Amino acid sequence: MATKAPEAPPKRPPAVILAGGRSSRMGRPKAGLVLHGRTILDHIVERLAPQVGSIALNLNADAGIDLPPGLPVLADTLPGYFGPLAGVLTAMRHAAEVAPHAAHVLTVATDTPFFPDDLVGRLSSVPDLEGKIAAAWSAGEMHPLFALWPVAIADDLEAWIRTDAKLRVRAFIARHPSAAVDFPMIATKAGPLDPFFNINTPEQLREAEAWLQRLKDPKP
Ligand SMILES: Nc1nc2c(ncn2[C@@H]2O[C@H](COP(=O)(O)OP(=O)(O)OP(=O)(O)O)[C@@H](O)[C@H]2O)c(=O)[nH]1
Numbered sequence: 080m081a082t083k084a085p086e087a088p089p090k091r092p093p094a095v096i097l098a099g100g101r102s103s104r105m106g107r108p109k110a111g112l113v114l115h116g117r118t119i120l121d122h123i124v125e126r127l128a129p130q131v132g133s134i135a136l137n138l139n140a141d142a143g144i145d146l147p148p149g150l151p152v153l154a155d156t157l158p159g160y161f162g163p164l165a166g167v168l169t170a171m172r173h174a175a176e177v178a179p180h181a182a183h184v185l186t187v188a189t190d191t192p193f194f195p196d197d198l199v200g201r202l203s204s205v206p207d208l209e210g211k212i213a214a215a216w217s218a219g220e221m222h223p224l225f226a227l228w229p230v231a232i233a234d235d236l237e238a239w240i241r242t243d244a245k246l247r248v249r250a251f252i253a254r255h256p257s258a259a260v261d262f263p264m265i266a267t268k269a270g271p272l273d274p275f276f277n278i279n280t281p282e283q284l285r286e287a288e289a290w291l292q293r294l295k296d297p298k299p
């Protein structure tokens with residue numbers, strides 16, 4: 080009797096951490112922010128590593144910290160601070176080089192320390208994922224930088240960045256087949272925490288520190 084070959088486990092995608100912005104509201108590079116004595120970048124790498132095949136960091140200026148050893152640093156392939164989509168394009172170009180068979184590349188933002196530890200598992204379980212952008216949502220909002228992007232649309236993205244005036248991530252996603260993947264709030268003693276809470280200002284950094292403390296406190 081013929082035995083069915085076991086299905087190969089799904090390949091983990093290459094990932095790029097987006098930290099290529101100017102951090103102007105924070106006033107210093109966001110990748111180097113310290114939360115509970117460790118850089119936010121360390122928190123992000125730790126959460127990401129078990130979920131992906133490789134990690135690189137998209138950065139356009141000195142982050143002001145010692146970077147984790149062995150982490151490739153990628154400046155935007157289209158220099159000029161064209162916004163987050165320039166980071167996504169850089170991620171796609173990088174994936175085509177380091178993982179030529181990967182259909183998608185994952186992006187995450189460096190300023191969002193509580194993102195789900197099942198981010199990749201759930202984004203990749205979208206039916207008929209091939210050719211689609213799978214983006215995370217929570218509380219009725221899209222988090223378009225937490226997404227799996229088809230590497231095959233890199234040229235389209237580059238043309239869009241070169242010609243579109245507004246460079247909105249959501250507008251680019253709307254041009255392509257996409258899927259929304261909803262993530263629940265994290266329950267804490269102080270109420271629900273959005274896993275995509277992101278840090279733009281010094282005040283939000285203090286808020287994130289308080290949330291981290293609540294997450295570490297044992298439940299009553
Ligand atoms: N590669 C690249 N990434 C960018 C650019 N602008 C923003 N980003 C990234 O996009 C994500 C969301 O951007 P923001 O939260 O506004 O971060 P930011 O632009 O550094 O901060 P502000 O200057 O305060 O707006 C962050 O991960 C940024 O690093 C850019 O011009 N190039």
Ligand SMILES: [Mg+2]
Binds near residue numbers: 100101
């Ligand atoms: Mg910005």
